[in-house]
Amino acid sequence: MTTHQQTKPEEATFEEIQDLIHQKDRIVPLIDVRDPNETDLGVIPTAHSIPLSKLHDALTTLSEQEFEQQYGFKRFGKDDEVIFYCRSGRRSRLAFGQAQELGYSHVRHYPGSWNEWSVRFQSTA
Structure with missing residues (x-):
C-alpha cells in the first residue's frame, strides 16, 4: 500500500x-478521529474510525493482527499516505502531529473535516 x-x-x-x-x-x-458518539451521526464514505484518544496506542502497541481485529482494516505503514479528519479540523491536526512524531512521513489532514464535508456534500449530491 506504499x-x-x-x-x-x-x-x-x-x-x-x-x-x-x-x-x-x-x-x-x-x-476519522472523532469519538464513536460523533461518528454515529455520520461519516465520510470509505472512512475508518480510530478515535484520537486511541490513535497513539493503535499505532504503537497493537500488533498488526490486533490492529486489524480492532479497527477492521490493515494498519497503514510509515511511508503510506493517510488522511485524518474529525469534526472541525482541530483533532485531525493533532492526529497529524502525533503520527508525524511516530515517524509516519506521508500523513495529511483535512482541515474542513466533517463540518465542511457534510455541508458541501449536500450541495453537490
Missing part, C-alpha cells in the same frame, strides 16, 4: 476527499 509520490501538502481539500472516495482501488486510508 505510495511513493511527490510530497503533497499536509492539508487535503474537499475536492481531494471527494475524488478519493470515488476511487475503486483506494490506496489512501481516510481516518
Whole structure:
C-alpha cells in the first residue's frame, strides 16, 4: 500500500476527499478521529474510525493482527499516505502531529473535516 509520490501538502481539500472516495482501488486510508458518539451521526464514505484518544496506542502497541481485529482494516505503514479528519479540523491536526512524531512521513489532514464535508456534500449530491 506504499505510495511513493511527490510530497503533497499536509492539508487535503474537499475536492481531494471527494475524488478519493470515488476511487475503486483506494490506496489512501481516510481516518476519522472523532469519538464513536460523533461518528454515529455520520461519516465520510470509505472512512475508518480510530478515535484520537486511541490513535497513539493503535499505532504503537497493537500488533498488526490486533490492529486489524480492532479497527477492521490493515494498519497503514510509515511511508503510506493517510488522511485524518474529525469534526472541525482541530483533532485531525493533532492526529497529524502525533503520527508525524511516530515517524509516519506521508500523513495529511483535512482541515474542513466533517463540518465542511457534510455541508458541501449536500450541495453537490
